[in-house]
Amino acid sequence: MRLVKIDDLNGSEVLAVPIMSAKDQVLIQSDTVLRGEYIDKLRKYNIPSVYIKDDVKFDVEATLQNSKKVVESILERHIYKHNDELKRIGEQANKIIDSVLSEPEVLESVTDIRNISTDMYSHCINVCVLSTILALRLKMNERQVRNVSMGAILHDIGLKYIQVPYIDISVSQMRASDVPEYKKHTIYGYSSIQEEEWISDVSKEIILLHHEQVDGEGFPFKQKGDKLKSEVKIVSICDDYDSLISGIGNKKIKVYQAIEYIRVNAGKKYDSTIAAKFLETIAWYPVGIKVVLNDGDVGIVIRQNKDSTDRPVIKMLTHADGSEYNPQTEIDLLKKLTLFVVDTL
Structure with missing residues (x-):
């Protein structure tokens, strides 16, 4: 599966991801053969490129390992609001989308995305992969998927700007004086990139609001579910899941325990529809365990x-x-x- 410019289509390609209007109405369904009349329709709506199906395969594991190295090398050097290199992280989000799209079996159940190291960089990659898969399974369009992936890979950039311990410790176990500072990481992350034009407003909202809950008990603003975009809700659930199994801002627990936590809190902390699709996707017991x-x-x-x-x-x-x-x-x-x-x- 690959991204092709409209002007490069020859009329025989098969659409891989549905085309949506600015109001999120389906213009062309996936699996449609892009004949001339459809290409004209795409031009009419000023859509520059589309995902088409092909036989090109990506090495998913190699992509993730390389993305982790790139994210780590950039964020290790990153200074607050000095964002020139962050665009390279955005490029890694695009590579992850292409890699996931090229391997249909990855969409069936996440069996190999396991965070065996407790560091922020692996966590950001895992959340990006999980969020991308979930967005695709929820039939989001290409623009939405890209917003989800970009927001997910940068969602915890604010952890670079806090000094309190957050590895293998939950918020309830932190010192009372550390909790407010830890909760500021979403605001720090958002403020560090809010002026960047190459990041969409939706992706910025993901960075700011990924710890909000549908019941209004999250942070930093205690916004309820009806005020949160679906893209934010997707990254929220994927972030919590991976945080629980990796120990980033949570006490580390086992995979099946994390899944049970998500199941119990569906409709409370998490959007019911998104949680249901997430639980269909995640393997309780990953291959190799x-x-x-x-x-x-x-x-x-x-x-x-x-x-x-x-x-x-x-x-x-x-x-x-x-x-x-x-x-x-x-x-x-x-x-x-x-x-x-x-x-x-």
């Missing part, structure tokens, strides 16, 4: 069941008594309904 079953046996997740992300396929390793499985055995939890995961290792 060791799990303990209710009978005490231990295995490793090797595949996901598309429509039941809480019941993966497991390669069994040891019995409850510690003895190894022999011969090798795979168990599909969707078929063995008496078995279920009780913990991860």
Whole structure:
């Protein structure tokens, strides 16, 4: 999947992402063959480029690793409101969009996006990927997806400007004097880029408001859900999820515990529709993670069941008594309904 200028279309391409008007009405549905009349329509609405389907593949893992290096190198040197290099981070957001779009299986369930290091840079990349996937699954148009991705990759830039500890500690566990300073990171982040014309107003709102909640109990302004854009709500839920499993501004917990937290707070902290789509997308037990079953046996997740992300396929390793499985055995939890995961290792 790639971005093509309107003038370069030959009339046989297939649209990958729906075209929307300025009022978010669908002009052309995805999967439409872009014949001449559609190309004329795009020109009429002054749409400069579109995503089309093709066979080009991106190495998703390599893209994420490189993006993390770029984000880290830039933000390590970044000084407040000296933003010339930040455009390169925006370029990484575009590369992540292209990479995610090129791999349809990434959209089915996020199994490999796991934050094994607790640093802000990995966190920003993970939130960008998760938010991009969620925006696409919610059928957002190309402009909205780009706003989400740009806001997500820069959402925590304000953490560069605070001095209080925030790794593996939740707000409720911080010293009382540290809490107000920590909560200012959204304002610091927004004010550092608010004059930048290459960042959309929606992306700037994401940086400022990603800690707001639909029930009005977030920060910095306690805005309720009806005042928050969908793009902000998307990054909010992805940020909270990755913060919980990476320990950025939260006490670090396990993946399935973070998913349960999101599930319990759907409709409270998070928009119900967005939370439902998020829970459909995220794998409770990512590929490669060791799990303990209710009978005490231990295995490793090797595949996901598309429509039941809480019941993966497991390669069994040891019995409850510690003895190894022999011969090798795979168990599909969707078929063995008496078995279920009780913990991860």
